[in-house]
Amino acid sequence: MKKSVLDKIFLIVLGGSFIGAIFVAVLVFFLTSELYKSLIALIGSQILFLIPVFGIRKIIGDIIVKKLRVVSQAMQEVSMGNLDYEIKVEKTGDELEELAESFERMRISLKTIMEKLEKGEL
Incomplete structure (x- = not known):
């Protein structure tokens, strides 16, 4: 199974949170000189983050990656010659809607060109 970009970003954020939690624990240790309080600060800050x-x-994952997978599936279908594979464009007003609309226009243009080629019009 492929790792998604989201998984890679998530691992980076987890690493950063761990480093931040260690920083908080060390700071608490230097301020209180108590190991127990610094461990509580480490665990607490990690959980809160x-x-x-x-x-x-x-x-x-639910909003962005799901939409990207829909567009990716459409691209795979069209690249395999299925020019009838229509992508359902959700009206979200964001870049993902724009990407899906652009791809749908490209699919329709390709289909039109292929139909004209088959009829000998081009």
């Missing part, structure tokens, strides 16, 4: 990170990753 990971909860929103997991939530954001889920949202990005």
Whole structure:
């Protein structure tokens, strides 16, 4: 199974959160000179950071990556010669909608050109 860009970004963010949590724990240790409090700070800051990170990753996965996979599937179908594979464009007002619309226009243009070639009009 391929790793998605989202997974790679997520691993980088996890690494950064771990380094940040260690920094907080070391700071707490130097301020309090208590190992127990610094371990609590390490665990607490890691948990407090990971909860929103997991939530954001889920949202990005559901919204952005899902739409990109729809466009990718359409590209695969058209590249294999299936010019009838229509992509459903969601009205979201973002760049992903623009990408899907552009691809759909390209698919229709290719289909029109292929039909004209078959009829001998070109």
